[in-house]
Amino acid sequence: MELNSKVPGGPIEQKWDKHRFEMKLVNPANKRKYTVIVVGSGLAGGSTAATLSELGYNVKCFCFQDSPRRAHSIAAQGGINAAKNYRNDGDSVYRLFYDTVKGGDFRSREANVYRLAQISVEIIDQCVAQGVPFAREYGGLLANRSFGGAQVSRTFYARGQTGQQLLLGAYQALEKEVARGGVTMYPRTEMLDLVVIDGRARGIVVRDMITGRIESHAADAVVLGTGGYGNVFYLSTNAKGSNATAIWRAHKRGAAFANPCYTQIHPTCIPVSGEYQSKLTLMSESLRNDGRVWVPKREGDNRPPFEIPEAERDYYLERRYPSFGNLAPRDIASRSAKMVCDEGRGVGPGGRGVYLDFADAIHRVGAETIRERYGNLFEMYQRITDENPYEVPMRIYPAVHYTMGGLWVDYNLMSTIPGLHVIGEANFSDHGANRLGASALMQGLADGYFVLPSTVSDYLASVAPASADTSHAEFRRLEAEVAERTRTLLAIGGKRTVDSFHRELGHILWEKCGMARTAAGLEQALAQIPELREEFWRNVNVPGSDAELNQALEKAGRVADFLELGELICRDALDREESCGGHFREEYQTADGEAKRDDEHFAYVAAWEYTGDLRHPRLHKEPLDFEYVHLAQRSYK
Numbered sequence: 001m002e003l004n005s006k007v008p009g010g011p012i013e014q015k016w017d018k019h020r021f022e023m024k025l026v027n028p029a030n031k032r033k034y035t036v037i038v039v040g041s042g043l044a045g046g047s048t049a050a051t052l053s054e055l056g057y058n059v060k061c062f063c064f065q066d067s068p069r070r071a072h073s074i075a076a077q078g079g080i081n082a083a084k085n086y087r088n089d090g091d092s093v094y095r096l097f098y099d100t101v102k103g104g105d106f107r108s109r110e111a112n113v114y115r116l117a118q119i120s121v122e123i124i125d126q127c128v129a130q131g132v133p134f135a136r137e138y139g140g141l142l143a144n145r146s147f148g149g150a151q152v153s154r155t156f157y158a159r160g161q162t163g164q165q166l167l168l169g170a171y172q173a174l175e176k177e178v179a180r181g182g183v184t185m186y187p188r189t190e191m192l193d194l195v196v197i198d199g200r201a202r203g204i205v206v207r208d209m210i211t212g213r214i215e216s217h218a219a220d221a222v223v224l225g226t227g228g229y230g231n232v233f234y235l236s237t238n239a240k241g242s243n244a245t246a247i248w249r250a251h252k253r254g255a256a257f258a259n260p261c262y263t264q265i266h267p268t269c270i271p272v273s274g275e276y277q278s279k280l281t282l283m284s285e286s287l288r289n290d291g292r293v294w295v296p297k298r299e300g301d302n303r304p305p306f307e308i309p310e311a312e313r314d315y316y317l318e319r320r321y322p323s324f325g326n327l328a329p330r331d332i333a334s335r336s337a338k339m340v341c342d343e344g345r346g347v348g349p350g351g352r353g354v355y356l357d358f359a360d361a362i363h364r365v366g367a368e369t370i371r372e373r374y375g376n377l378f379e380m381y382q383r384i385t386d387e388n389p390y391e392v393p394m395r396i397y398p399a400v401h402y403t404m405g406g407l408w409v410d411y412n413l414m415s416t417i418p419g420l421h422v423i424g425e426a427n428f429s430d431h432g433a434n435r436l437g438a439s440a441l442m443q444g445l446a447d448g449y450f451v452l453p454s455t456v457s458d459y460l461a462s463v464a465p466a467s468a469d470t471s472h473a474e475f476r477r478l479e480a481e482v483a484e485r486t487r488t489l490l491a492i493g494g495k496r497t498v499d500s501f502h503r504e505l506g507h508i509l510w511e512k513c514g515m516a517r518t519a520a521g522l523e524q525a526l527a528q529i530p531e532l533r534e535e536f537w538r539n540v541n542v543p544g545s546d547a548e549l550n551q552a553l554e555k556a557g558r559v560a561d562f563l564e565l566g567e568l569i570c571r572d573a574l575d576r577e578e579s580c581g582g583h584f585r586e587e588y589q590t591a592d593g594e595a596k597r598d599d600e601h602f603a604y605v606a607a608w609e610y611t612g613d614l615r616h617p618r619l620h621k622e623p624l625d626f627e628y629v630h631l632a633q634r635s636y637k
Contacts, residue, residue, distance in 0.1 A: 001256060001609050003622045006410040007111040012628055016115045019411070020454055024461035031056035033465035036456065037204055037219040038062070039191045039246050042071030043163070043170055043441060044424025045225030047448030050173035053182030055453055057460075060217055061174070062186045064209060064241060064554075068171050072227055072239040073444065076163025077377065078286035079145065079155035080127075080441040082120040087144050091152040093117045100439065101629040103149040103329050104404070104432020105581035105597065107259070109605070110628055111411060112429045116439075119446040124156055126449055130169035133158050145289050145373075147437035149329040149636075155438040160284050160377040166441055170448070186217075190554065192482045194222065194250045194420065195474055201419035202468035205478045207486075209554065212547040214483055216475040218468050221419045221456055224250060225448070228403035228425040230263065232562045232569065233514070234506025236400035237269060237282040243558040244565050247407050247426050255415040256607035256620060258408035258428035260565065261573035264435055264582045265515050266401035267333035270384055270394075271353040278499075280399040281384055283356070284377055285437040288326045290361035290370060291394065293317050293333070295354050299344035305355055305393050316340055324636040331434040331582045331595075332636060334398035338515050339593065341397070348395045357393035398515060402440060404431045404582065405572075408607040408622075412455035413447060416607075419463070421456055423447035428605065433581025486546045489556045494539030498555045501536045505529065505559070505566055513570050518586050522574040526567060530615070533563040564614055571608075575619065578602045590633075599631050 008019040026034070034057050038049040041063040049061040065071060085091040096117040101108055124142070128134065134156050135143040144153040158165040177183040186206070193205040195216065203218040229244035230236040251257045268288065270281045294315045296308055316336055318325040328336070337354050340346065347353045362370055367390055371378070378389050385395070406428040413421050413429070424444040431439065512525035536559070544550040579588040579595035580602070588596045605622040 001416055001618075001620055003256070003408065003416070003607055003620050004410060005109065005622060006412055007109070008411070012111060012114045015111050016118060023454060023458035026457050026461050028056055030465070032058065034058065034460050035060065035219040035466070036221045036223060037217060038223045038225060039204065040071070040225035040227065040426070041068035041174065042073035042225065042227060042424070043167055043444035044426075044448045045223070046071065046167070046170040046174045047445055048223055048225060048423060048452050049183050050170065050177050051449055051453045052456070053177035053180070055457070057182075059177070059183045060186065060219065061183055062189050062191060062204070062206060064188065064190045066187050068174060068185070069167065071167060072242050073167045073441070074164045075239060075282070076441055077160045077282065077284035079147065079157035079162050079438040080123070080166065080445070081147070081154050081436070081438040082124045082156055082442065083117055083154060084121055084124060084142075086141055087153045089152045091154050093121070095152065096120060096154065098629055099150050100430070100436060101432070101626075102634055103436040104434050105595065105634055106432065106599070106603070106626060106629070106631050107262075107580050107624065108430060108432030109624060110626060115451070116430050116443060116446050119450045120442050122450060123442060123445045126445070127166060127169050130173065132165050132169045135159065145286055146327055147285055148288065148327045148333065149324070149436040150327070151324070155286070157286065160286070160374055163441060166445065170445070191246045192249065192557070193478045194253045195478055196253050196417060197468050197472060197474050199418060200463070201417050202472075203470065203475065205475070205482050207482070210549050212545070212550070214479055216470040216479055218470050218475070220460055220463060220465055221421065223421045223423060223452065223456065224407070224426050225423045226426045228406070229565060230400045230403050232505070232566050233263075233400040233509050234503050235272065235277065235280050235510070237266060237280050240279055243561070245558050245561050247422070248561040248565055250407060250415070250417070250420060252610050254417050254610070255420060256408040256609055257405070257568060258605050258607045259405040259433075259572065260569045260608065261513065261576060261583050262404035262433050262581065263400060263569070264330060264402040264404060265334040265398040267330055267337055267398045268356065268396050269399035269401075270381065271348055271397040273349070281380070282399075282401065283381060283394065283396060285330070287356060287374060287377060287394070290373070291326065291356040291358050292360060293326050293354055293356055295340045295345040295347060297345070301345070305347070305357070314340070314345070321636045328636050329434060330437060331584070334515055335584060335593075337398055353395040353397045355393035356396050358389060359393070362390065400510070400514075402435050404428065404433060404435055408605065412458060413452055414455070414459060419459060421452060423452050433583055485557070486553065489540070489542045489553060489560070490546060492537065492540050492542065494541045496539050496541060498540060498542065498552060498559050501532065501540060502555070502559045502562065504532060505563060508532070509566055509569065513573050516584050516586050517573050519574060522570050525570045526574065529563065529567045529570065536560065536563055567614055568608060568617060571617065572606055576602055576606065595634070603631070
């Protein structure tokens with residue numbers, strides 16, 4: 001396996017334009033001869049499918065939901081970044097580039113990040129043209145607010161429903177192409193394997209989730225836009241259906257998996273309420289614009305918040321990071337919350353919570369203004385907790401949210417398997433070791449509307465159309481493998497539910513590879529996970545049959561993949577003997593508890609190759625060079 005990033009030469013400001021000119025094109029009359037499979041129909045997948053169809057390609061788009069409108073992108077709340085500088089507060093494409101590289105703790109590829117910052121301004125124009133109802137100032141200009149890791153206001157938003165509104169924009173573009181005949185949608189269909197013929201991605205094997213039928217689809221290129229793998233931790237802010245099966249099965253067919261240990265812990269989530277809770281709820285980072293984070297100064301102070309006077313409160317983010325305050329980046333804010341709770345100053349049941357208090361903001365601008373900015377978020381919080389955040393502070397605690405790792409891709413968003421492209425959260429490319437808030441929607445739409453449609457054309461121009469079809473023996477072989485795996489899961493007849501295995505795996509990962517990691521803890525996890533995996537294949541109980549809708553069977557296949565991915569996550573975390581961004585090894589920290597990088601030995605992308613032995617994957621390294629944002633100790637003080 002060779003890692004060739006294919007980053008074009010020249011000044012960073014000119015790389016993307018130069019590359020677009022140098023890429024090969026497909027004649028418009030020839031585009032209709034090519035078929036592209038897009039797996040996933042969220043912001044990245046939906047925008048890709050619509051755009052490729054508009055260009056003239058035949059597109060097959062697959063999603064396991066009943067409609068693309070149910071993609072997890074709909075859950076994004078706070079906003080999308082773009083370097084428009086509408087506030088005239090010093091923002092620019094270069095500053096967004098700089099903030100993103102720094103926010104990712106210098107573990108991202110500079111060229112990809114600069115391209116993302118360039119395209120950000122075009123995304124907003126695209127979405128406005130689609131009718132996305134961004135918030136506006138009194139004079140009609142689009143409104144902006146601040147997010148963590150930046151000192152400018154560059155986040156465009158639609159109250160607390162930004163993901164939903166952006167997804168509806170992509171969805172209407174997609175449905176237009178479905179109606180035209182350029183896109184064929186396959187809802188309630190799950191990808192279970194990738195077909196590789198003569199070293200190139202040529203199609204996928206899927207299961208109809210209603211009838212259980214297993215079938216294949218051939219194409220000239222395959223695009224995965226299937227999201228992240230945060231649900232490997234069981235409790236996360238992800239929708240319960242979010243999973244890693246598509247990218248993990250592709251990994252086992254030869255796609256390198258990059259930086260799997262880079263997991264983002266979001267600081268602003270509703271705390272866990274009970275042992276059998278199945279997921280967690282995110283409260284948008286945008287709330288940190290007006291909410292102040294604090295805990296009591298005294299350990300074990302259990303008084304109600306309104307009884308604790310100002311002099312006895314510790315606004316610890318404002319104290320430790322005066323330049324950024326409550327808008328410190330997510331990894332830093334999360335670790336800070338854990339630190340004060342570990343000191344015994346946490347609030348709420350079990351002491352695993354901190355206050356997010358809006359009293360000052362309500363006094364300053366009035367409850368009605370706060371309601372206009374965050375009304376649906378406040379309502380959601382009250383419905384879940386039965387506490388009114390206009391009257392008492394919210395209680396929040398960090399939780400697993402976004403995964404910066406994913407399949408390795410080059411500058412063209414192509415994996416180590418020719419013809420397999422990976423977009424959005426499913427790839428590793430743009431965020432490094434920590435993602436800044438409001439950058440996920442930016443990356444998904446940049447990849448889908450602008451980058452992938454150009455780069456996939458460059459690939460297709462080099463291959464003959466319709467060079468593989470489902471009559472090829474490899475399709476039949478993989479269909480048989482998928483069917484046999486399904487029969488095996490149903491035949492085990494053990495005594496433990498799928499969820500019980502998933503919950504135990506999540507507990508191991510959270511305790512040993514969560515907000516803080518140690519070599520000893522990771523070694524324990526690497527001993528425990530294979531034992532749990534062995535018991536799964538011996539003792540799991542999957543009721544029902546494979547000839548009907550069977551959610552237990554769906555979950556079993558996904559948890560089986562999590563049990564393999566979890567081991568790679570811990571192995572990557574053990575191998576990376578430094579702290580950076582969301583990867584915090586307790587052995588590697590500064591005197592004041594900040595992440596301590598080792599740029600001499602670990603300034604690289606860790607790309608893992610599947611060897612057939614889960615205990616011995618092969619590590620490949622893509623060196624990271626920093627020509628424009630020079631390596632420095634990250635500081636937000």
